[in-house]
Amino acid sequence: MPRWLPRAMVLALALVAAFQLGIWAFHQLTGLLINILIAFFLALAIEPAVSRMAARGMRRGGATFLVFLGLAIVTAGFVTLLGSMLAGQIIKMIEDFPDYLDSVINWINQTFHSDLRRVDVQEGLLHSDWLRKYAQNSAAGVLDVSAQVLGGLFQLLTVVLFSFYFAADGPRLRRALCSVLPPQRQAEVLRAWEIAVDKTGGYMYSRGLMALISGVAHYILLLALGVPYAPVLGVWVGLVSQFIPTIGTYLAGALPMLIAFTVDPWYAVWVLVFVVLYVLQPKLTSKTVDIHPAVAFGSVIAGTALLGAVGALIAIPAVATLQAFLGAYVKRYAVTDDPRVHGHRGRGSGGPGTFTRIRRRLDRRPGAQEHS
Numbered sequence: 001m002p003r004w005l006p007r008a009m010v011l012a013l014a015l016v017a018a019f020q021l022g023i024w025a026f027h028q029l030t031g032l033l034i035n036i037l038i039a040f041f042l043a044l045a046i047e048p049a050v051s052r053m054a055a056r057g058m059r060r061g062g063a064t065f066l067v068f069l070g071l072a073i074v075t076a077g078f079v080t081l082l083g084s085m086l087a088g089q090i091i092k093m094i095e096d097f098p099d100y101l102d103s104v105i106n107w108i109n110q111t112f113h114s115d116l117r118r119v120d121v122q123e124g125l126l127h128s129d130w131l132r133k134y135a136q137n138s139a140a141g142v143l144d145v146s147a148q149v150l151g152g153l154f155q156l157l158t159v160v161l162f163s164f165y166f167a168a169d170g171p172r173l174r175r176a177l178c179s180v181l182p183p184q185r186q187a188e189v190l191r192a193w194e195i196a197v198d199k200t201g202g203y204m205y206s207r208g209l210m211a212l213i214s215g216v217a218h219y220i221l222l223l224a225l226g227v228p229y230a231p232v233l234g235v236w237v238g239l240v241s242q243f244i245p246t247i248g249t250y251l252a253g254a255l256p257m258l259i260a261f262t263v264d265p266w267y268a269v270w271v272l273v274f275v276v277l278y279v280l281q282p283k284l285t286s287k288t289v290d291i292h293p294a295v296a297f298g299s300v301i302a303g304t305a306l307l308g309a310v311g312a313l314i315a316i317p318a319v320a321t322l323q324a325f326l327g328a329y330v331k332r333y334a335v336t337d338d339p340r341v342h343g344h345r346g347r348g349s350g351g352p353g354t355f356t357r358i359r360r361r362l363d364r365r366p367g368a369q370e371h372s
Contacts, residue, residue: 032158034307034310035158037310038159038163039162039166040163041200041314042163042167043162043163043166044196044201045200045203045204046067046071047170047197047200048197048205049063049201050063050064050067050167050168050170060167060169060171064164064167064168065164078235078239081231081235085233088229098118101118102118105118174189174190174193192321195321196317196321199317200317200320200321203316204317207242207243211239214237214241215239216234216238217274218233218237218238218256218274221271222256222260225260225263225264225271226267227259227260227267228259228263233255236256237252237275239252240252244312252275253272253275256271257272295319296316296319299315299319300312300316303318
């Protein structure tokens with residue numbers, strides 16, 4: 001046996017073991033890596049505001065704290081308004097349930113000539129096996145819901161802490177990253193970082209502006225129609241339609257349509273028409289992100305397939321950053337003034353056209369000559 005064979009076998013086994021260990025560690029740390037990725041993009045989004053405050057003499061830590069405090073106040077206000085609206089609707093449904101049940105019972109008695117009473121229906125529901133099983137499953141699912149809530153709060157705390165440190169220690173992080181690179185690579189890294197900050201910050205701020213305009217517009221419409229909870233519904237439509245990609249518009253319009261339907265079915269139709277005709281978003285997005293709609297849609301689908309909801313949220317600023325970074329290094333040339341560039345086929349470029357060839361063949365037929 002050659003002398004190098006045992007060493008090669010040991011080295012191969014060590015490489016396989018290291019590879020398996022790396023895969024195991026990656027799967028175990030997937031959640032943490034996703035949280036760090038979210039925190040990094042959040043830090044890029046608030047970087048312009050933090051840098052502007054720091055340029056005016058404020059410390060970056062204090063500026064980052066003020067930005068996060070403003071975001072926390074806006075989020076808490078939105079959750080409070082939405083919770084009050086849902087609580088009010090649930091209380092109203094519970095209060096109106098006896099009247100609704102009486103109307104259904106009267107319709108059943110008149111239609112099927114039965115003698116059904118509300119007391120019988122209530123006793124049947126209270127003593128039904130379905131209700132007992134539902135109560136048992138709900139009691140068992142309380143612990144699972146509590147665990148999910150605690151896990152979500154821990155993930156939120158992780159994202160906030162990492163994004164705070166990324167934004168507050170941004171210059172130190174860039175210096176640490178550039179210290180291990182040669183000078184030419186340092187310029188490229190700093191350029192990529194600047195592009196990422198501009199694209200991500202522009203995307204988030206444009207979305208915030210569009211959310212404000214959309215919320216005000218829908219609030220005016222709902223207020224004019226007399227739909228209850230118009231301020232909360234306006235905030236809901238503005239935030240959900242702008243910060244949830246692809247399906248956010250449909251999710252945002254469903255809730256005000258449902259509330260408007262309880263007032264008047266025609267009001268729901270008017271809300272649907274207004275949501276469909278609301279086309280302000282593409283104009284503002286094209287000025288800040290500069291991505292083709294097809295590319296944006298494809299990036300959202302790809303991000304969803306890779307990272308789920310997180311990938312859908314960060315897909316557009318990531319693709320915008322990559323597109324801008326590649327555009328700075330891809331050499332472009334002036335396009336020749338040719339009609340084919342604009343989709344016009346030249347008459348002499350590819351020979352006679354299809355219709356011309358068919359007409360010439362028909363003219364060559366003997367019957368066609370005799371007829372002529």
